[in-house]
Amino acid sequence: MQKLSRKFYDRDTITVAKELLGKYLVHHTHGIERIGKIVEVEAYLGPHDNAAHSAKGLTDRTKVMFGPPGHAYVYLIYGMYYCMNVVTEREGHASAVLLRAVEPIKNIDQRTQGPGLLCKALAINKQLNAHDLMSDNFYIAAADDSARFSIVKKPRIGVDYAGHWAKRLLRFYIKGNCFVSKL
DNA sequence: TGCACGATGAAC
DNA sequence: TTCATCGTGCAC
Numbered sequence: 404m405q406k407l408s409r410k411f412y413d414r415d416t417i418t419v420a421k422e423l424l425g426k427y428l429v430h431h432t433h434g435i436e437r438i439g440k441i442v443e444v445e446a447y448l449g450p451h452d453n454a455a456h457s458a459k460g461l462t463d464r465t466k467v468m469f470g471p472p473g474h475a476y477v478y479l480i481y482g483m484y485y486c487m488n489v490v491t492e493r494e495g496h497a498s499a500v501l502l503r504a505v506e507p508i509k510n511i512d513q514r515t516q517g518p519g520l521l522c523k524a525l526a527i528n529k530q531l532n533a534h535d536l537m538s539d540n541f542y543i544a545a546a547d548d549s550a551r552f553s554i555v556k557k558p559r560i561g562v563d564y565a566g567h568w569a570k571r572l573l574r575f576y577i578k579g580n581c582f583v584s585k586l
Numbered sequence: 587t588g589c590a591c592g593a594t595g596a597a598c
Numbered sequence: 599t600t601c602a603t604c605g606t607g608c609a610c
Contacts, residue, residue, distance in 0.1 A: 414599080445593070463607095464605080479595060480594090481591090483594075483595085495589085517594065518594070519594045519595060520594085561592080561594075
């Protein structure tokens, strides 16, 4: 497997989101290597996107989104689940891609359909916030075999408060994959 | 310093 | 449809 480079993330967020589908999320922790294939993502397009956390501006929590691409943005939601994002585009652009579901590949014994469960199954927590994905213990890699699949576009989940931004088709998933969280 | 509210998931 | 549960952001 080939680890994705900084350049991969330093591109248009929607492009990165779609290309992350089918890639492998790898996390080494306590001597265990957990791997999941990314099957569902959502794109968050920066401060002008009212559904994105960066719409609130540069704060202590969102500063990672404003940083350089290729870093993990992990935060706690509803007081009990973590959500894993990947920062995209140039520093200051404040865009990111939310990983919503993966397909279990290695050392994953829990369900992974949904951002909260995904983080739980891959042992992702706040410790990994701002973690550089160019590192050797937490990164995303391209598959050896580039399997073909169709991409389905849908509105994002849980962002009804964001006005017309809630209607945009910024959620992408692999058609027919049964590990997708919501069809 | 206080408080309302989630990029959720599971149960009822 | 409701609830568990708490960090964050913004109003006092």
